Amino acid sequence: MPMKQNNSGRSAAPKKARWSRAQKLEAQRSPVRRSQGGRTRDDRDVSRGRPERTAVGRDDRRAPERRDDRRTDERGRFGNRDDRRTDDRRSYGNRDDRRDDRRSDERGRFGNRDDRRTDDRRSYGNRDDRRDDRRTDERGRFGNRDDRRTDDRRSYGNRDDRRDDRRTDERRSYGNRDDRRSDERRSFGNRDDRRSDERRSFGNRDDRRSDERRSFGNRDDRRSYGNGNRDDRRNNRDEQRAERSRPVERDTFNQNEDRAPQVAHTEVPAAKQESSANDVKAAPVGLNGKSFDDLGVPTVLCERLARDGITQPFPIQEATIPDALAGRDVLGRGRTGSGKTLAFGLPLLTRLAAGGHARAHQPRAIVLVPTRELAMQVSDALQPLVHVIGLRHKLVAGGMPYEPQLSALERGVDLLIATPGRLSDLIERGAADLSRVEIAVLDEADHMAQMGFLEAITEILDLIPENGQRLLFSATLDRGIDTVVERYLTDPVEHSTDDGTASISTMAHHPLLIEPRDKKAVIAEVTNREGRTVVFVRTKLGADRVASELRDKGVLAAALHGGLGQGQRNKVLAAFKDGRVPVLVATDVAARGIHVDEVGVVLQVDPPADHKDYLHRAGRTARAGEAGTVVSLTLPHQRKMMRRLLDEAGVDADLVRARPGDEVIRATGGSTPEGRAISEHDLQAILTPVRKGRGPGRPGGSRGGYSGGRGGYQGGRGGNRGRDGESRSGRGGYGGRDSRPRQDRDRAGSGREGGYARRSQD
């Protein structure tokens, strides 16, 4: 019984808080064997391909203990990453069998599931007990868990039981958030070891970057050991790639590595690269007057884009689309608002349309994004293109009803746009199967590669066939993605259409040094202006508080953060987009990717966590060539930090002392609010549109409910533009929500409306 093995394994190698260097190395080297049964062909292939990683200790009997080690020590787990993939690979071989099992034994499986759920619920019931359990009786817990695992295994293939395992662990650790965190911290504290390992094996980082072909050249060896088919497919792909002539040899320049990645090999003349390396205000590159058609985008898509007035590719699109169309793995970095969504969306859809149909439960491509709002936005932006080219897509994110997502998967969808949590959930339920994913996109890739997300992301990426295409995009792609790149990408090409700093010339930066007692007044003054303003704060509570204080002063503001229900989140964002609410007070949930037209000012009430967050927050304004102002409040004790953030972000601006009423604040368009306080009730009335007639309401049609508060603002200017301007035309041809296909109408909360549909190319 696994239970016994595990227990004995544990006693033989008890968990340690700290590992010696030698132990770590050993743990890294030792393959993780988590399944049963004999070896497969893939096993042999693996040991052939990477003897140095797999030749040691391939002893099935040792598997259970190592497995537990891995589970209880994140560090070990990551160290064993490659080995883990080995197992994945093997189970890919068994895929079809597994699926058959699942289908023919669905009932049994779900029976087990319910049992498991009950277990979970029980353990959730009293968290504190659970935590104690974990600390003092780890072994006992795992013993029980293994029992359960055995059940699962019976009804499932090898692979899912493994996944269930892991998920349950995670579930457990969610309850113990703090514990988990400290685990992670500990493990990531060790990261440096791993990093230096990597550096050693790849040679010095800069070398590697300066000659990608050399450093990544080994990747073929590393990746091709998977199985025979994969080799063949890879070769095909390499042939394809070889056929494509590369216009300009990728080149490199060195730069402050903290400020920006070292590479900017876009197809631009060397002289331009030089300037973009050293000059923050470098001209956009890649604008060679090419059309989407020239880049290889199918005519139907070009025509559909043209209907929205999108005819000229943005630099990031021009740079990445050809390579992405050719099937290459691409790292794309383009400043905020520069059109990254289409940069990966167009080639993705083109390639999907070129062959095949999605089978039930088996999407052919996934786009992973860090927030639900961004997922909706990407889904909306791609929707007309998806349909016009004859594909199906589905938004898969939390906070929304399961049923539509389940039934869409049942019918078969080519493209999933997903947040990690719900996607994993659906995988666990057997509703989604990533074994036929051809293309995977990580939007905001650097963020997804950070601590809170990395685990979920790797778990998902591990389920995707290795030979697939990967596209990683962000405005701030930096070395934080190295782990992901090295693990999942093959011979990637990196395109940067800027240097990763604040190179948006239409963006003005005003870091203000203020006294704590002035803070509230300054916030009110900056936000009391015409047009849309996004206010960033550090915490959810802070968002609620600032929004509430603003309303007390007569500034119509609404909070947006992850603590709200999805319905409220949708309502708030919709109201902000269509102008009913001019001030959005948000946590970093809104920092990345979210596109709203004509945000004139971004106000950072709390400093961002790092310079990348500065750039992303700031990037909510000055999008696609618009002008914008970024005001960053800085208390005396934050001065040094802000100075550093600005430097790292490449912002050329000095901290300026400011008091309420100062000219520097007036210059941003702000003024002292004098309106009446806006009650919570009033706010809700504005957020919740009165529906006219049947069907989903059109939120903008009902803003009449509110007429008090600060004079002058009646959802006026910004609102009308947002609704009746380009955002409507972006929907063109779909005539609003009602006429959209059902699978796209059934998102939670109906408050969502146009706004992003426009040319939310980011």
Next chain:
DNA sequence: AAAAAAC
């Protein structure tokens, strides 16, 4: 330490 991401 917070936020985000599943119910």
